[in-house]
Amino acid sequence: MHQSILVFRNYLYLKWALLVVAVAIGLYVLHDPAYGVANGGTWLGYGLGTIGALLIVWLMWFGIRKRRYGAASLSVEDWLSAHVYLGLALIFVATLHTGFQFGWNVHTLAYALMIFVIGSGVFGLVAYLRVPDLMTRNRGGATLDQILQDIAELDAQCRDMAMSLGDKINQIVLHAAEDTVIGGSFRQQLSGRDADCPTIAANRQLQDLAASASTAQSENLRGLIALMARKEELVRRARRDVRYKALLDVWLYIHVPISFALLAALATHIVAVFFYW
Amino acid sequence: MGEHFKVAIVGSGPGGLSAAGHAAVTGVSHVLLEQTDHLSDTIYKYQKGKLVMATPDILPLRSDMSFAMGIREDILQTWDDEAAKHVVNVRYKAEVTAISGSKGDFTLTLGNGDTLTCEFVIFAIGLQGNLRKMGVEGEDREWIQYQLDDPDEYADETIVVVGAGDAAIENAVALSKQNNVVIVNRRDEFARAKQGNNSLITAAIEKGELECLYSASPLRVEDDGIILKTPQGETKVACNRVIARLGAIPPRKFVESCGIEFPSDDPAALPELSGEYESNVPGLYIIGALAGYPLIKQAMNQGYEVVEYIQGNHVKPADEPLLEEKFRNLPGNPPVDEVIAHIQDSVPLLAGLTTLQLREFLIDSDVHTPTKGDIVFERNDYTNSFFSIVDGGVDIQVNPDDPSVTVGLGQGAFFGEMGLLSGRRRTATVLASQPSLLIETPRRTMIKLINSVEAVKRVMDEVAVGRQIQTYIAPGIPMEELEELIHAVQVEEFDQGDVLFREGDAGDCLYLIQRGSVTVSREIGGKESVISYVAAGNYVGEMALISNAPRSATIKAAVPVEALRLDGEKFQQLMERNPSVRELMEEKYRGRMLENIESTKQPQAGGIIQFLVEQGLGEATDVLLIDEALCVRCDNCEKACAETHFGQSRLNREAGPTYESIHVPTSCRHCEHPHCMVDCPPDALRRNPNGEVYVSDSCIGCGNCERNCPYGVIHMAAPQPKKPGLLQWLLFGRGPGPGQPDAEWLAAHGKGGAKKAVKCDMCKDIEGGASCVRACPTGAALRVNPSEFFKIVSQGR
Structure with missing residues (x-):
């Protein structure tokens, strides 16, 4: 009858997300970092890091927006569709931000938590797309x-x-x-x-x-x-x-708490970076 | 020769008694003639302990006798005391058998042969001496009665009460304590009864204390019961007793023998009177029910006024200040009498009303004085008031695509009746074509008037038939050209599920749906499948007339339907004379052909339409549907509803039926003719110009709407206090969370608080539209207009 959040507004937010990903990859490819080593400390690294951090905060704001009923701006469906696509785009932005440098430190912890949150979100997305139909059929019209x-x-x-x-x-x-x-x-x-x-x-x-x-x-x-x-x-x-x-x-019980852990790790990561600069 | 008085008052009911009281107080020589041995027989005969109402509340009482809402016994006692105190000259057991003479010298002959003379006669005899009967075979059997003195005399009987007025309601409710009572109401609501009685009867029906048969009327009486005509067909109700409370009609023979003329042969007709209640016989005044003023307070005010008039004091009626206020803004500030006389002269529809009916009508109405170009209402507004043009005129924009095409209406015409009849949006924009004086009457007052004044209904129906044909079938064709067709139109009523015509029948007519909606179904693969849905303001049956073939589909009423039946032959003649009508029909024909072909390709669509029609969407204007293939059961819709409406969700997502993946949650559908509006004492249920049906602040919490809603979407609740902000909850855990009730507050106030009706208002006060839909994260919730939705469905998703 009508469309899922993926097809919503004719893939509008997918297009936005693709644009973000394309720009990030393009800049990464064109960028020639000092000493030839891509890392978070270059201007591109800082740029991608800032975008990534802002995206994380914005993605988490969805939890607030969802509960702000009667707000007159975009509908929650707009927000969710954008949340999904831009959340997936975050993988690219953050990974390129790392310059593929990983280690046993708070910086990689933040990255790992982020991947975990996004992973749980993908689980949720699949559940949202598949389960309602199964549930409806299983109930056979009854509650x-x-x-x-x-x-x-x-x-x-x-x-x-x-x-x-x-x-x-x-x-x-x-x-x-x-x-x-x-x-x-x-x-x-x-x-x-x-x-x-x-x-x-x-x-x-x-x-x-x-x-x-x-x-x-x-x-x-x-x-x-x-x-x-x-x-x-x-x-x-x-x-x-x-x-x-x-x-x-079930996935929300992971998705939400871990994203708060991510927020804490992210804050630590940012403070640490600037402290040891 | 008997005694001589200045004034003889015939009848000691509230009107006569008030007149006599005022005559006594002002020292006018008078006699009050009462045929029984007590005052005010009509009230005396009320049920024991009856609560007597003092309506209309807004009208002030002007009398030397006091009167306020109270118990029958108290009121009679007060009047006896006051009659004695004022030294009213009453003569009991004095039945007047003849009146002769003329102003200044009347002679009254009494039942015992005595005569007396007087200068003026005040007729206050009421109607109760002449009760109306059922008018069916067997109406005079001994166990059929038209009056009831003491309901406690009857026990363990099955009693059928016929009527829907105050007397019928009071009798039925009182009898139901010891008997099995069935009340038979000719209409589908108790519109004519007083508000208090309305609540009384609906509560009793709700509690199952008695049974009510709506839209039913007596057909004949048999030895052991009464045969009724009901929407389901003829039904017999076996009973021990029938009590028909159908009101009373004027004792015409006697009244006419006094020289008083009636304007028509209609048995319910009342004598014509001057503005000061004087009949065509000079010096003979008529007040109270016989003058068309059935309420106690009105009659008492008249009793006072008529004595003033006789003494040459032209006092203003008691409701004068209310009307003065209404007319305050009229240019030149004319006196109320003049405005009323002018309205009566200029609006033929209202000419049949008595002055008092008109005054009451005006108290409920609004007066508008638009200047040229002012918009009265716009196309697609959802207002349902009715307008009469007293002065000036309006232009109706008949072509939505070209506002310059207009049809003018002048002084005396009325408009807005189509919305009233169909319950749908305004079909055209109306603007004042010159400085005008318009009267806007609310839906409820108009329905009351249509139900009580036959002439108003007739005139309105006649005009509405023509206008509907012109609007929906033959736009741009002048009325004269349509006259022959209009003349042959029959208004037919169908109950839910009735067939208008069947596939394969010969096509001899066209139906224009005036009220309600129908489904179109065809036999596909041996099974009857619904292929589409047609709402009010559309027609069906044109295909057979154009192709001269048998009916290609079956038409069934989805809800109770009123349809105009247009004669086939006359319609074909009209098409021959007017190619534009033919073209319009052929265009429709091609559209329907395509629809038929599509429908065979979309067999599942029929199932969905059928399902939704069964859920009552045939009378909905806007309904919440949930696509269960997308719904993740997060209940954010309910939370959004509660959060934007004082903590009370007006929808229940999970409740309600599901077909394939379409779920109809329990939520308001904003019906075309809202059931909730039917019995609302303070008229608190309103419709916004955008179509939302909502509960206004004047709700008194009586619960009638909750009972009347067949979809269970109204409930009674007290508003909860405002919660702390979202971030405060999120960060500090303050207050209940989103969508959660305030448990502490509920524990303290939950039961017994002042509750009011709560229902979906489609978030009319919230920018951006319905919160439930806007809060749905997956887009599963959608609000749709059924006729548009059905179109989408039948064209295949």
Whole structure:
């Protein structure tokens, strides 16, 4: 129906970013540094460093702008599209700024943090582009709340049906109803699976019981198995939904704190450079 | 020969009693004739403990008897006491059977044969002696009643209350305490009732205390129930009792026997009176409901005034200062009477109103005096007021591409009715063509008038039909040329889902959609698929008329629709005479052909249109949609909404249905005929010229709009305090974060605070437009006008 942030405004911000990259590379190629060694201390090095530092501050300002609601300038979509492209352009600007001189020092730490932040941002970008569609299809028009409600309803139905089927089956059904976890730990959320899921286990156990039971008994079990299978399907769907939501959110827990670390490292880098000048 | 008085007052209702009180206080010899054994029988017959309202609030009371909102018993007691204090000469059980004679020498004959003479007669008999019946088969069965004294007499019955006025509402609500009550309302809202009763009935319906059938009317009465005509067809409601409260009509025979003439045969017609309430019989005055003044306060003021007039004092009516204020800016500062008489003379539409109705109408309206070239309103404005031209004239720019093409309207004409009927944007810009005097009337007052004065509705419909045909179908064709076609037009109403015509039917007419919208569908691969959507102000059915082939598609009402049915043959004749109309039709025809071909290529588009129409977009003007293929579920839209509106989000992103990747969140659609406006006591729901429907500061927090909104997008909330700035939160953790509620404040004020209605106002006061859309980082949220959106969809994304 309409476009993603990459295609936004007919690639306007990509064009800006390409211009920045082209100028940086062009100058780097044309530049003839003293002693023939490219480094951050030449006029080009200082120039690229200043641009890079300003870009970092500007990129981080996105966090503020996003929360400044009702501001009358550009829309957040403009900002995000520019954030993505200029963030990627920063790799070129900063790398050329280093003159490919790396070492075990605070300067390279800042560079490494920056690459890490950009990397997490690329992860986020991919997630933003892919996950919404998967999430929509997985939900099939329902909300997570509705899916959870349906699960609760199926639980109640299962327990009703198990009433007449003996203690063992009641135990299985009760365990599936009370101990099935959707969400759970960070790892569980991200994996979208639960190896010890009582619902999946119950389904398997009920099927085994039906196979070994007499014809009359398995007849009774069949209805319960159908319900439990439906519940398992919904549980899996709910877990996938949680997983997708986690994928959309998880990278921000890296992207944002590390960018603050980057800001600190950057400040240190700048102070150090000028102090030892 | 009986006694002689200066004034005989017939009827001791509020009007008569007030007149008698004033006569007593000013020492005029008088007699107050009451046919029962108590004062003010109409109020006496009100339900026990009824709260009597003192509307219109804005009107001051002028009487020697006091009156304020209160309980029936208290009011009657006060009047009894004051009548005694002022020494009012009342004669009870004195029914007047005949009046003869003339000014200065009237003779009144009473029921017991007594006679008395007087110089002046004040008729204050009201209407309640002559109740209106349902007018259907079986209306006189013994379990059908037209009045109700004490609702507590009935218990455990199923009772159908017919009517939507104050009496019907009060009866229905009181009966519902012990009975199963169904109230039958002919219209889709309770527009004629007083504001307080409006809230009462909507609350009762909301709580499920009684059931309401809207747009329903009685067809006939059977042995065990009543048959109703409803939008869904005929329905029978089995019941023990029917209480029809349909008001009353003048006791015409008796009134005419006194020599008083009625202007028409309409049973609801009222006698014509002078500005001082004198009838065509000199010396015989009429006040109160029979004079067209049904409210207690109005009648009491008249009682006072009429005694003054009889004594030769030409006092000004009580609402005079309000009108003086309205007319203050008129050139020459003419007196109010003169302005009103002038309005009545110059605007035929308003000529049918009684002076009092007109005065009330004017109190609600605004008076404008534009000079030549001043813009009254502009094309695409979303205002919905109605204008009458008292003096001067206006030019309507009928061609949006060429402002120099105008049609003039002169004194007495009216305009702005199309917006009122269709609920859509203004179709043309209107400017004053000379110094003019215009009256601008708000939507609600106009709807009330249309609902209560049949003649106004008729005249408006007639003119509107012609204007719509001229605007949408035959631009530039003079009205005379269209007369034959207009004459044959029928206004047809369709309920949601009704078929206007079916694919394969013979085409004998053209439909112009006046209100609502329709879907166009065709059978594709054995399945009916929606191919497009047509909004009000457009027509359907021209293809069959041009090609003389059967209908190529099925047309269904997406929401309740009012359509003008134009006769096919007459329309074809018009096209033959006017090639320009034919050209326009053929252009449309080619467009629709292309659309049909496109639609077969885009089968999924039909599904989307169908889905959106089911979500009520057929009556929306601007709706928030979310492309779920882009939405990253960050809820920044909700946060933006809350942050720009006192901490209250007016949208719920996740709620609402989804089709393919289009999600319709719970958020206001700014309907063409907003449901929320229907029962707003302070008229707080307004529409901006840009189309936004918003809640103004006058909201009293009654919750009617929340109940009336079928989309659940209005809620009641108290505004939260201002938060500390964003950087303060970011750096020092002060206050709640963006989009988060103020938990401390909520804990302290959450419940029981003064709540007001809260709904999307499309960020009308924020530069740059809707915050939700502007805050969406991925461009998933978009606000669209449905008809434009449907066009995009059916042309394939």
